[in-house]
Amino acid sequence: MLDYHTKEQIVNVINRQIKDIKDHLCYGVETVDQLMYGRGRLSALETLLQDIKNLQKEDNDGTIEKT
Numbered sequence: 088m089l090d091y092h093t094k095e096q097i098v099n100v101i102n103r104q105i106k107d108i109k110d111h112l113c114y115g116v117e118t119v120d121q122l123m124y125g126r127g128r129l130s131a132l133e134t135l136l137q138d139i140k141n142l143q144k145e146d147n148d149g150t151i152e153k154t
Contacts, residue, residue: 098139105132 089097112125 094139094143098136101132101136101139105129105136108132 108125108129112122112129116122116125
């Protein structure tokens with residue numbers, strides 16, 4: 088699995104992207120297509136964050152060992 092600092096950097100980048108997308112959804116959307124695209128991106132990034140957390144938890148629990 089990734090070391091702690093690498094994981095945190097990835098999570099920070101994803102969180103910044105989520106914030107930017109939320110700001111765009113609140114203040115910059117002009118069409119329904121832009122809204123749907125932004126919502127899709129937001130959903131994908133939030134799913135990615137959850138997957139990272141789940142993988143880290145599995146790695147810490149020792150239930151799945153990767154070599």
